[in-house]
Amino acid sequence: MEEVKNTTQRLESEIKELKDEAKNIATKDDIKQLLTKDKAKNIATKDDIKRLETIITGLGASLGVLSEDAFRQGVYEILKSEGVQVTKEILYNRTGEVYGDPSDVEYDLMVSDGQVLMVEITSAVKRGDLGILKKKREFYEKAKNRKINKIVLITPFIHDRYPEKLKAMALDMRIEIVNP
Structure with missing residues (x-):
């Protein structure tokens, strides 16, 4: 009986957590509400997302080049020190x-x-x-x-x-x- 009671309490706790998490999930009504005229300006368009992807790709490429140069310089310094x-x-x-x-x-x-x-x-x-x-x-x-x-x-x-x-x-x- 004790094991059933503990399992029941654990399940009730997990159900409560799931209900709390479900509050953060958008429903169809929430999405319809977002699409109303005054809230539509808060939604990103495909063009906005494309621009963001381009910016992120550019930043990644810049960091990649800097990382490659830093790694290259470090390896070369080690090799030079070894003759x-x-x-x-x-x-x-x-x-x-x-x-x-x-x-x-x-x-x-x-x-x-x-x-x-x-x-x-x-x-x-x-x-x-x-x-x-x-x-x-x-x-x-x-x-x-x-x-x-x-x-x-x-x-x-x-x-x-x-x-x-x-x-x-x-x-x-x-x-x-x-x-x-």
Whole structure:
């Protein structure tokens, strides 16, 4: 009997909590009331939501760039202290073979024991990025007459339905993806 009494009290308590929470749920009548003429100005339109999404995306991208730069600088300082030569190079790609149009192409390089590593740090990677990295390597090797032994791509997020397959594709292209 005692167990039934305790269970009943617990259920009554949970029902009371659910009733309290239900007070915060909008009913159809509440929504109809919101749509009246004087309250309609408080409702966001699809355009308002799109603008907000654009602002949030822009802020996220800015924070992503700052985070990438901070992480890159920290890694490079550690490597320099261990005797690894770390350089940043910018080559002008007049013919547009890397990005499709004439543009600067930025390289973060590490040289250790004669091996050249190209390092890319990005907030997310997708399949199309692999082709661009391959083109960057080919352009550098042609322009500088110097081989890049490996590309190391550091990212917290792989934007692909099959991340393991993307990693395998990358390895076939001598691109190592490092992610959590």
